[in-house]
Structure formats: C-alpha cells, structure tokens
Amino acid sequence: MLSDLFxxxxxxxxxxxxxxxxxxxxxxxSRRLCRLGLAFVLLAPxxxxxxxxxxQRLDRSLIDAADVDAAIGRLMKASExxxxxxxVINNGAIVYTKAYGHRDVETNAPLTSDSVMSGASFTKSxxxxxxxxxxxxxxxxxxxxxxxxxxxxxxxxxxxGDLARDDRYRQITSRMLLAHTSGFPNLRFLEPDxxxxxxxxPGTRFAYxxxxxxxxQLVVEAITNRPLAQLMDERVFRPxxxxxxxxxxxxxxxxxxxxxxxxxxxxLGPQRKKVADAAGSMQTTVTDYxxxxxxxxxxxxxxxxxxxxxxxPQVRIHSKHQFPTDAPDVTNENDAIRLSYGLxxxxxxxxxxxxFFKEGHxxxxxxxxxxxxxxxxGMVIMTNSGNGEGIFKDILETVIKDTYTPIEWEGYxxxxxxxxxPPLQKHTVAHVDVETLExxxxxxxxxGDVKVVLTIKRxxxxxxxxxxxEPEQTLLPESETQFFSTSSDDVxxxxxxxxxxxxxxxxxxxxxxxxxPRRTQSTTAxxxxxxxxxxxxxx
Numbered sequence: 002m003l004s005d006l007f008x009x010x011x012x013x014x015x016x017x018x019x020x021x022x023x024x025x026x027x028x029x030x031s032r033r034l035c036r037l038g039l040a041f042v043l044l045a046p047x048x049x050x051x052x053x054x055x056x057q058r059l060d061r062s063l064i065d066a067a068d069v070d071a072a073i074g075r076l077m078k079a080s081e082x083x084x085x086x087x088x089v090i091n092n093g094a095i096v097y098t099k100a101y102g103h104r105d106v107e108t109n110a111p112l113t114s115d116s117v118m119s120g121a122s123f124t125k126s127x128x129x130x131x132x133x134x135x136x137x138x139x140x141x142x143x144x145x146x147x148x149x150x151x152x153x154x155x156x157x158x159x160x161x162g163d164l165a166r167d168d169r170y171r172q173i174t175s176r177m178l179l180a181h182t183s184g185f186p187n188l189r190f191l192e193p194d195x196x197x198x199x200x201x202x203p204g205t206r207f208a209y210x211x212x213x214x215x216x217x218q219l220v221v222e223a224i225t226n227r228p229l230a231q232l233m234d235e236r237v238f239r240p241x242x243x244x245x246x247x248x249x250x251x252x253x254x255x256x257x258x259x260x261x262x263x264x265x266x267x268x269l270g271p272q273r274k275k276v277a278d279a280a281g282s283m284q285t286t287v288t289d290y291x292x293x294x295x296x297x298x299x300x301x302x303x304x305x306x307x308x309x310x311x312x313x314p315q316v317r318i319h320s321k322h323q324f325p326t327d328a329p330d331v332t333n334e335n336d337a338i339r340l341s342y343g344l345x346x347x348x349x350x351x352x353x354x355x356x357f358f359k360e361g362h363x364x365x366x367x368x369x370x371x372x373x374x375x376x377x378x379g380m381v382i383m384t385n386s387g388n389g390e391g392i393f394k395d396i397l398e399t400v401i402k403d404t405y406t407p408i409e410w411e412g413y414x415x416x417x418x419x420x421x422x423p424p425l426q427k428h429t430v431a432h433v434d435v436e437t438l439e440x441x442x443x444x445x446x447x448x449g450d451v452k453v454v455l456t457i458k459r460x461x462x463x464x465x466x467x468x469x470x471e472p473e474q475t476l477l478p479e480s481e482t483q484f485f486s487t488s489s490d491d492v493x494x495x496x497x498x499x500x501x502x503x504x505x506x507x508x509x510x511x512x513x514x515x516x517x518p519r520r521t522q523s524t525t526a527x528x529x530x531x532x533x534x535x536x537x538x539x540x
Contacts, residue, residue, distance in 0.1 A: 054096045056089050058402035059353040059373065066099070072399045073101050073392075080416035082386040083262045084112035088291035089401060093299045093377040095291050104259035104385065106268065114288045117245055117258040118383050119272045121361030123368055124248070124283035125214050127293055128229075129179050129311070129345020130302070131236050132221060136175070137307040140224060143176040143344075147220045158219065163189075163197045172203045175220070178213040179344040180315035185212040187326045195449055200327060207316045207342055208326040211280035218279035230277040241296055243289035248277035250284060261365020264387040265425060267488050269365040275470045281363065287383045294370055297346075297357065298377040312357055312374065314341030314348055322412055335407055351405035360411065362390075369393050369413075371406060391416030428485045433478040438464060441495050444520040445506040455506060455517060466493065 053066040073085055084102035088095060100112040120127070135141045141150070148155050148171055156165035164170045169184065177183045184199040186192055188211050197212060218229055225232060230248040238246045245254065250273040261269040274282040295301070300308050318340045321330035338349040346357040354375030361368030367389030372379030380401050382393060390413045397403040408415075438459040447453040456467045457476075464484055465473040476484035476493055484493045496505040496516075508515045 053099065056097050056400060057091045057378070058400070059376065059378065060402045062402065064400060066097075069097075069099070069400055070101075073396065076392040076395050076416075077102055080388050080391045081264075081266065082384055082388045082392060083266065084116075084259060084385045085389070085392075085396075086112060086114055086116065086118070086287035086383045087396070087400065088114070088287045088294075088381040090291060090295055090298060090372070090377070090379045093295065095288075095295055098288050098291065100287065104257070106260075106262070106266070112259055112385065113257060115245055115257055115286050117254040117271075117284050117286055118368075118385055119261060119361070119363050119366040120246075120283035120285040120290065121281050121363035121366050121368055122211070123285065123290055123359060123361040123370065124279060124281045125211075126345045126359040126370075127233065127237055127283060128214060128218070128279040130293065130297070131233055132175065132179065132217065133303060133307050133311055133344055134236055135221065135224070137304045141175060141221070143179070143310075144174050146171055147173055147175055147178070147216065150220050150224055152223065155216075161197065161216075164199070167199050169199045169203055173216070174204075175217060176315065176344070177204050178210075178217040180342050181207055181209045181213060182316050182342075183210055183213040183216075184208070185210040185216070187211055187324070190453075191325075195447075207318045207320065209323055210326065214280040215278065218277075221279075228277065229279060233277070233283075237293070237302075238289075240302060241289075241292045243285065243292050246283065246285040246289040248282050248284075249274050254284060259385040261363070262386050263365055263488065264422065269488050270472055272363075272366075273472055281361075287381055290370065290383070291381050294372050294379050294381055298372050298374070298379060311344045311346065312348065312355070313343055314339070315343055317341050318347075318410075320410075322410055324412055335410060338405065338407065340407060340410065349405070349407060353403075353405065356405065358406065367393075369397075369406075369411075371397070371403060388416065390414070391419060426485075426490050428477070428479050431478045431480055432462070433481055435459070435462070437481060438462070438478075440503050443503070445517045446520050447515075447517050454520075455508075457506070464493075 055063045055065045056069070057063055073087070076082070077085060082102065083106060084100065084104055086100040087098070089097040098114040100114045100116065102112050104110050104112040104116045132141065136143050151158070155161050155170055173183050182204050184201045184203045184205075185197070185208075186200055187209055189195055189197040192198065201208070221232065222229060233248050237243070258271045260271055263269055272284060274284065276282065303311065318335065319331045319333065320328065321332045322328060335349070338351065341348040343357065346359055349356050349358070351373070353373050356371055356373050358369070358371040361383070365387055366385060367387065368383045370379065370381045378401070380397065380403065382396055393413045394406070394408050394415050397406055441457050441464060442459050443457055445455040445457065447455075454469055458465045458467075458473070460475075463478065464476040466476055467473045475487040477487060478484050482495050486492070492509040494507040494509070495503050496507060497503050504519055506517045506519065508517060
C-alpha cells in the first residue's frame with residue numbers, strides 16, 4: 002500500500018529491489034482472487050502489430066515476427082505476465098513495435114503499442130536528456146554545486162531540513178545527481194527514521210538515488226522558472242514526436258491505457274499522476290520511449306559533445322547488486338564489462354560494443370531498455386505486470402541476442418528460478434454499518450519533515466484510502482475496526498480514545514505496525530509539504 006514508506010516487496014515476499022515505487026490502486030473486490038484464474042487464462046498473445054520487419058540481432062542473424070510471437074507468448078504464459086510491449090531499433094531506425102496480452106483483463110482489452118503505461122524510472126533518463134540540453138546551452142554547469150542555483154539555502158526548502166547539520170550537501174553537483182554519486186539514499190522513506198541524509202561523501206561511489214533526481218528537479222525549475230511538466234513537453238516529448246507521453250496524466254490517455262497488475266494478477270489500476278516528478282511520474286508508451294532510445298542512438302536533440310558526456314563513465318560500479326543501494330557487498334565480477342554509470346544511464350561494454358541501459362520498476366510495472374552505440378541498435382521492453390522482470394533475460398536473448406545485460410546485478414531473477422509464490426492471505430468480508438464507517442473518514446498524517454497524508458473516505462459499504470495525491474485504494478471490512486486492502490497484504494486498523502473518538506490509523510505492513518495519528522481540526526490549516534512521490538520509482 003505504501004511502498005514509498007517501506008521497501009518494495011518482491012514477488013515472493015522477500016526484499017529484492019527498492020525502486021522509486023509507488024503502489025497503485027486495485028478496483029473493487031470483484032477484481033480480487035476470483036479474477037486470478039481469468040488473468041492467466043487470457044494470456045494468449047492477443048498481439049497487435051505495428052512495424053513487423055524481420056529483426057537483425059546483435060550477431061547479425063535475423064528473427065521474424067512469427068518466432069518473436071511464439072517466444073513471447075510462451076514466456077508470458079509460463080511466467081504469468083499480463084501484458085508485454087516491445088520495440089526494436091536497428092541501425093538507428095525503429096523497425097519493430099508490437100504488444101501482447103492485455104491492458105485490462107476484466108474487459109478483455111488488448112494491450113497496444115500505443116497503450117499508455119507507467120514509465121516508472123524510465124523517467125530519470127528522459128529527465129537527464131533534458132538536463133544535459135540545458136547544460137550544453139550554458140544554462141547549467143554540471144560541475145557547479147547545485148545549491149548555488151537556489152535563491153535560499155537548501156535546508157530552508159520543504160523536505161530538506163534534515164540536511165541542515167551536514168554541510169556535505171554544499172558539495173553536490175548536477176553531475177553527481179545524474180550519475181547517482183550524490184550520497185543520498187534511494188528514497189528517504191526506506192530509511193529507518195524516514196529522514197533524508199547523506200550516507201557517504203558526495204562523488205565517491207555509486208548508489209542509485211531517486212532523491213537525487215528530485216533535488217535536481219528543484220534546481221532545474223529554479224533556473225528556468227518553469228514547471229517540469231512543461232519543460233519536458235517542450236524540450237523532449239514534442240520535439241521527439243512522443244505524442245502519448247507526459248509527466249502527468251492527460252485526459253486524452255483515457256482512450257487507451259493499461260492497468261498495472263501485481264504478482265498475483267490483481268489489478269492495481271492505471272497511474273494517473275497529478276504532480277510531475279523527475280524520479281518516476283512519466284506516463285508513456287513503448288512506441289514513444291523507443292523514440293527517445295532512437296534519439297540517444299542517433300544523437301538527435303543533443304550536441305555531439307553533450308552526447309559524449311552522457312555516455313561517458315562517470316563512476317565505476319563495484320556493488321554486488323544495484324539494490325538495496327546501501328548494501329555493503331562489493332565485487333569485481335563486473336569489471337570485465339566495465340559496468341559504470343553515465344549521466345542518467347547505466348553503461349557497460351560488450352562484444353557488441355558499448356551499451357547504455359535504463360530500468361523502470363514500480364508496483365505492477367516492469368520495464369527495461371538497452372542500446373548498443375556502435376550498431377545503433379537496441380530494444381525497449383515494457384510490461385504491466387509485477388512478474389515482468391522474470392522474462393527480461395529470455396526476451397533479450399531471443400529477440401536481439403543480447404546475452405550481455407548484467408542480469409544478476411540488476412536483480413532480474415528468471416521466472417523459472419524463482420521460489421514458489423506464497424499463498425495470499427485469506428480474509429472474510431464483514432458487515433459494518435454506515436455510521437461506523439463514517440467515523441473513520443478523515444486525514445491521517447505521518448509526522449516528519451515531509452508530510453505523508455492518508456485520506457480515508459467512505460464509499461458505500463466500504464472505505465477507500467488515498468496516499469497524498471495517489472489514486473484511491475479499496476479497503477474492505479473484516480471486523481468493525483479492521484480492514485484489508487484489495488490489492489496488497491496490508492491491513493488497516495483504527496484506534497479510538499476512551500470517549501470513542503477515532504484518533505489513529507494503524508497500518509500493518511510486512512509484519513510491522515505503523516501508528517499514524519489523525520489530523521485534528523487545529524492542524525488542518527497547516528498541511529506542510531507533501532512529498533512528490535517518485536515513481537520508479539523506482540527505478
């Protein structure tokens with residue numbers, strides 16, 4: 002329910018990746034367990050085709066559409082993936098786009114190559130593309146401390162007061178933020194005390210950070226005096242022909258959008274982001290994101306010296322895995338491929354030449370893109386399933402003969418190597434009268450420098466919960482005071498004082514109880530800063 006507060010739960014209940022991930026909302030209970038069988042019966046390819054030329058793979062062999070269809074259909078069925086969309090670039094041209102499976106299981110609506118999906122942390126690479134444009138125009142010096150661009154000290158901005166006692170924030174540059182060497186954690190909400198801190202000296206090593214992108218967004222908006230959504234539309238999306246991409250949800254997306262689905266096939270709904278967030282709010286399609294990859298491979302939109310900077314290693318990577326970012330394990334296993342990070346993109350070397358890559362990971366969404374500089378070839382994979390990462394390795398190897406992606410470092414465990422999925426918790430829906438449900442309605446605020454507000458509303462015979470400006474999620478009663486989520490294993494319990502006034506919401510997540518006080522009338526007028534949820538965002 003609140004994975005901006007807590008680590009992302011992997012498919013089988015163990016921590017695997019901590020992206021900028023924000024869970025989405027299931028529709029009502031009819032989408033729950035009774036739909037699981039249907040979700041996986043409907044996995045026949047149901048493909049729609051765009052450009053379907055034979056694909057030239059990295060070893061110069063060819064594969065035709067029928068073989069791609071057969072491979073992806075088999076993988077989707079075996080791994081219980083709801084929908085997959087792919088795009089392939091050969092010699093700088095997009096030669097193949099196709100979607101498989103469903104964007105909405107309940108209505109049997111097929112996924113299309115124009116279905117709007119969550120880009121998750123694909124957002125970061127698009128944002129980096131725009132930041133480097135600004136730098137090449139002289140509006141931003143990548144090596145100048147970012148605090149010098151702000152009209153007041155960074156700790157005076159909402160959300161950054163925690164840094165007041167650590168002067169190292171003054172050292173952080175745009176280059177560090179784009180290369181993930183700022184010293185920030187991935188997300189402050191994954192920290193035990195949910196505070197933002199600098200965990201190592203800026204510029205000394207790699208640690209993926211959504212917080213870094215959000216700070217850079219603050220700086221860019223200050224420099225340009227423009228909101229991020231407008232900047233991205235004017236400088237990236239429209240010039241590249243990304244007509245179905247935006248940093249926030251647009252009404253015109255309603256005609257063709259995908260729901261995200263969790264590992265059990267429960268619908269999490271679409272992401273209708275209201276606030277632009279450089280770490281993960283981008284809504285896009287496989288066709289549109291392929292246009293950004295094409296631009297990266299052909300140099301469109303960036304000066305040659307700027308593109309060279311983007312794809313130059315800024316830091317070598319020696320972590321055993323990308324996530325969790327603070328894991329102490331180091332290794333030289335990836336030295337042979339020169340695993341590094343550039344400006345907004347991961348980098349490695351392969352027999353097919355230098356490669357750049359980016360992931361996108363959010364609840365119900367799993368994405369991956371890779372480009373090979375020498376051959377100007379690459380691939381984009383987008384899925385609306387929490388099981389999507391389990392088939393990345395096979396899709397890359399089958400479709401483009403990419404056997405080089407650092408799958409283990411990425412944490413992309415193949416579907417047939419995962420342990421059995423634990424059974425879902427069982428709940429029995431109870432009847433609770435409307436008057437009692439109404440007593441729970443209100444706002445519950447997690448204290449801290451960055452405000453997280455949970456809004457409870459009554460909706461007929463059940464409740465909904467909404468985190469900040471995220472979509473609403475259904476809560477069904479299993480007793481007069483306890484409710485369960487229809488799209489996760491989280492449980493909400495309400496607590497009252499001796500006079501019967503509801504004072505707290507207790508959120509049970511991963512076996513832990515988080516006690517969140519209800520907002521009183523006296524505090525309603527002063528809401529504080531609400532953190533813009535990163536998206537990816539994970540990654």
